[in-house]
Amino acid sequence: MTRRAALAAMVLGGVGFATFGPRGAKEDPRGRVVLDYWEKWTGHEAAAMKKIVDAFNQSQDRIVVRYLTTAGIDQKTLITIAAGDPPDVVGLWAYLVPVFAESDSLIPLDELDTKGEVRVERYATGFRELMTHRDSKGQTRQWATMNTGGTLAVYYNKAHFREVGLDPEKPPRTIEEFDAAHRKLVKRDADGSLTRAGFMHIEPGWWSWIWVFQFGGGVYDSINDRSIIGAPEAVAAYEWMQSYSKELGVDATKKFRAGFGNYDSPLNAFLSGRLSMVIQGPWLANVINAHGPKDANGKPLIDYGVMPAPVIPSLVDPRNPVGLVEGDVLVIPKGCKHPKEAMEFIAFTQRQEHVEALSLAHYKSSTLAVSSEKFLREHPNTGVRVFDAVAQSTQGFRYPRTQAWTQFKDELDGMAQRMWSLEQPAKEMLTTVQARTQSYLDRAEQQRNLRGRSIRGDRA
Amino acid sequence: MSTSGAQLKKDLLGWLWVSPWVIGFLAFLAAPMAMSLYYSFTDYPLLEGPVWIGLGNWQRMLTDEIFHAAILRTAWYAILFIPIATAMALVIAALLNEKVKAGGFFQAAVFIPTLVPMAGSAMIWLWMLNGEYGLINQSIHAAFGWAGIEGPNWLQNSKWAMPSILMISLWSIGQMVVVYLAALKEVPDELLEAGALDGMGPVRRFFNITLPMISPVILFNVITLMIGSLQVFAIPYVLSAATPGNDPRAMYFFTSSMYDNAFRYNQMGYASAQAWLQLLITLALTAVMFAASKKLVHYRA
Numbered sequence: 001m002t003r004r005a006a007l008a009a010m011v012l013g014g015v016g017f018a019t020f021g022p023r024g025a026k027e028d029p030r031g032r033v034v035l036d037y038w039e040k041w042t043g044h045e046a047a048a049m050k051k052i053v054d055a056f057n058q059s060q061d062r063i064v065v066r067y068l069t070t071a072g073i074d075q076k077t078l079i080t081i082a083a084g085d086p087p088d089v090v091g092l093w094a095y096l097v098p099v100f101a102e103s104d105s106l107i108p109l110d111e112l113d114t115k116g117e118v119r120v121e122r123y124a125t126g127f128r129e130l131m132t133h134r135d136s137k138g139q140t141r142q143w144a145t146m147n148t149g150g151t152l153a154v155y156y157n158k159a160h161f162r163e164v165g166l167d168p169e170k171p172p173r174t175i176e177e178f179d180a181a182h183r184k185l186v187k188r189d190a191d192g193s194l195t196r197a198g199f200m201h202i203e204p205g206w207w208s209w210i211w212v213f214q215f216g217g218g219v220y221d222s223i224n225d226r227s228i229i230g231a232p233e234a235v236a237a238y239e240w241m242q243s244y245s246k247e248l249g250v251d252a253t254k255k256f257r258a259g260f261g262n263y264d265s266p267l268n269a270f271l272s273g274r275l276s277m278v279i280q281g282p283w284l285a286n287v288i289n290a291h292g293p294k295d296a297n298g299k300p301l302i303d304y305g306v307m308p309a310p311v312i313p314s315l316v317d318p319r320n321p322v323g324l325v326e327g328d329v330l331v332i333p334k335g336c337k338h339p340k341e342a343m344e345f346i347a348f349t350q351r352q353e354h355v356e357a358l359s360l361a362h363y364k365s366s367t368l369a370v371s372s373e374k375f376l377r378e379h380p381n382t383g384v385r386v387f388d389a390v391a392q393s394t395q396g397f398r399y400p401r402t403q404a405w406t407q408f409k410d411e412l413d414g415m416a417q418r419m420w421s422l423e424q425p426a427k428e429m430l431t432t433v434q435a436r437t438q439s440y441l442d443r444a445e446q447q448r449n450l451r452g453r454s455i456r457g458d459r460a
Numbered sequence: 461m462s463t464s465g466a467q468l469k470k471d472l473l474g475w476l477w478v479s480p481w482v483i484g485f486l487a488f489l490a491a492p493m494a495m496s497l498y499y500s501f502t503d504y505p506l507l508e509g510p511v512w513i514g515l516g517n518w519q520r521m522l523t524d525e526i527f528h529a530a531i532l533r534t535a536w537y538a539i540l541f542i543p544i545a546t547a548m549a550l551v552i553a554a555l556l557n558e559k560v561k562a563g564g565f566f567q568a569a570v571f572i573p574t575l576v577p578m579a580g581s582a583m584i585w586l587w588m589l590n591g592e593y594g595l596i597n598q599s600i601h602a603a604f605g606w607a608g609i610e611g612p613n614w615l616q617n618s619k620w621a622m623p624s625i626l627m628i629s630l631w632s633i634g635q636m637v638v639v640y641l642a643a644l645k646e647v648p649d650e651l652l653e654a655g656a657l658d659g660m661g662p663v664r665r666f667f668n669i670t671l672p673m674i675s676p677v678i679l680f681n682v683i684t685l686m687i688g689s690l691q692v693f694a695i696p697y698v699l700s701a702a703t704p705g706n707d708p709r710a711m712y713f714f715t716s717s718m719y720d721n722a723f724r725y726n727q728m729g730y731a732s733a734q735a736w737l738q739l740l741i742t743l744a745l746t747a748v749m750f751a752a753s754k755k756l757v758h759y760r761a
Contacts, residue, residue: 075723075724078506078507078726079506081507082506082507099507099726100507103505103507103508105507254591254613254616255591255592255613257613258590258592258613258616259591259593403726404725406724407720407724410720414709417618443727446503447505450511450513451508451511
């Protein structure tokens with residue numbers, strides 16, 4: 001074969017591949033609109049969502065939704081929006097809404113939801129704020145719907161409570177009662193090593209900063225765009241955390257924690273009985289059922305209860321417990337190809353039967369303002385009413401709604417570990433961290449200033 | 461056809477043949493580099509267009525305490541890892557160069573860890589380094605427990621974060637060992653025999669003959685190690701993410717900071733400036749190493 005013939009063959013091959021070769025199925029053979037839906041869930045959580053997707057696909061013949069489990073969904077969504085080719089629907093974490101909303105990178109749902117099927121009033125009080133945020137012009141819009149909710153409460157081991165003479169039906173409500181229960185639950189072996197702790201603030205360490213709210217404080221003043229992590233309530237909360245570390249021993253707890261396994265395993269500290277109380281979301285019940293010890297009939301042996309996280313006496317209100325309210329949201333990215341069809345799909349997922357089916361499969365409480373009695377009665381998580389109460393509470397709190405939150409949170413997570421290790425007195429450390437977190441907020445404000453949309457301008 | 465026409469046609473054909481590489485280089489390296497240089501002078505949150513801020517990002521690097529700590533940690537890592545890895549790889553290669561039974565097995569055993577992806581390697585070590593159930597601490601306990609010596613909490617204690625990362629990195633030096641082994645096999649036997657006849661012992665032969673003969677390969681390996689050390693990312697990233705509740709900054713390196721700024725904090729402009737600083741540091745250190753090599757590296761005529 002001559003060189004010319006080889007070259008011609010290569011060019012022809014390339015053209016043929018480009019013309020007839022494999023490509024992504026952007027079109028449906030039945031002529032339906034193809035919606036791309038990216039979601040972060042895997043395993044049984046993804047399977048539950050896929051059932052709803054399948055139900056939608058079968059409910060009509062104009063739209064077909066393609067579900068794609070996507071790792072690193074936040075970063076990939078960011079990049080596809082920046083590149084101008086995002087999917088039609090994305091399942092994000094609610095705390096990311098401000099990042100996308102302030103740059104108008106999402107399509108406001110209040111623009112598309114002409115029938116009012118996903119209006120915020122349909123949802124439990126605590127979730128409403130998660131779906132809204134200001135746009136680039138400072139106007140509050142609805143950007144998302146809740147997909148599932150995730151509130152926090154304290155799981156406690158009833159058998160451990162009984163063992164030390166605590167009444168499992170009357171769990172502690174105040175910080176003082178909680179401390180007393182914790183002290184009773186601590187167990188050490190003959191050489192003084194910890195074999196069981198009542199509670200440890202840094203286990204699992206996913207929400208290291210929430211204790212400030214249990215003392216009536218906060219971490220971010222959204223009105224003035226200021227970090228308030230150095231405020232007296234925060235100092236009290238972190239001193240409380242340090243009191244546990246002092247009592248249990250820094251080195252002793254490090255050694256003790258080394259034996260904790262992964263969250264989703266039988267070595268989970270709560271499942272293995274090393275911790276009697278742990279802060280977690282409703283999903284822990286699923287881990288208990290999947291990995292906890294079971295009897296001969298496969299029934300879980302851990303007899304657990306759920307209580308609202310303890311608070312200072314002035315905040316005790318059984319109807320309005322204090323707790324973190326977060327969740328997963330559905331959004332429609334700006335630049336997507338089928339926003340109207342995406343809205344139709346989202347509205348379908350938000351019907352009460354679908355919300356409850358998904359929440360049941362995820363072991364979570366419903367995101368809606370009113371749950372059916374059947375849902376609450378048949379729920380596999382025996383503490384679902386507590387999680388629901390946190391979601392409905394007027395004392396629920398959320399991740400701070402600022403673009404700088406990821407950086408802010410990283411700082412707080414690092415501090416929690418140093419705090420537990422007693423590297424510095426709480427007040428001293430908080431003063432430093434307040435200054436640093438304020439610099440992150442200032443940086444975000446600088447970014448807004450560069451684009452002519454300061455949020456502090458009016459208050460100067 | 462005239463001579464110049466034929467030459468032009470020949471040139472065009474040549475360009476056509478190399479065009480896949482040229483297009484790839486321009487689209488996936490030159491253009492992104494040029495764009496990142498531009499972004500390094502802008503505020504660019506990705507979701508909105510870049511805004512020119514001049515030297516703002518470069519000035520910020522001078523005052524960013526967390527970034528300074530990350531650079532220092534990276535420098536420490538490089539200072540510790542490069543000599544330890546070089547010495548270990550050389551010793552292992554020298555041992556493998558001896559004619560021993562099942563030499564092929566040992567060569568494969570040393571090389572296989574390099575085939576494990578970094579993230580997978582980190583996950584394996586996560587279990588190996590578990591303070592209570594991990595193989596390392598169980599072995600220490602079995603060997604020295606009687607004397608009251610126990611292994612540390614490798615991943616729960618920020619002071620042990622660096623030794624843990626070094627240990628994991630050292631597990632994957634097989635590729636370097638293979639390069640050294642090839643170099644050792646190239647050392648002329650007649651030189652070693654001459655040294656032996658002159659009364660040199662094995663140690664002296666190694667330092668006075670073998671080492672100078674393989675010094676160009678050592679230079680190559682040290683430079684690639686230096687570049688790799690400045691870019692260390694996957695292992696600390698996976699370990700840090702897999703041990704929540706620990707101080708994430710204990711495993712925070714140069715590239716961790718760059719990654720966070722680019723993709724988690726929406727500060728692509730600042731991340732681009734950091735990337736360019738990393739490139740400049742790498743170039744400067746490479747230049748220093750080449751300058752130093754003039755006296756230290758022996759090239760065979």
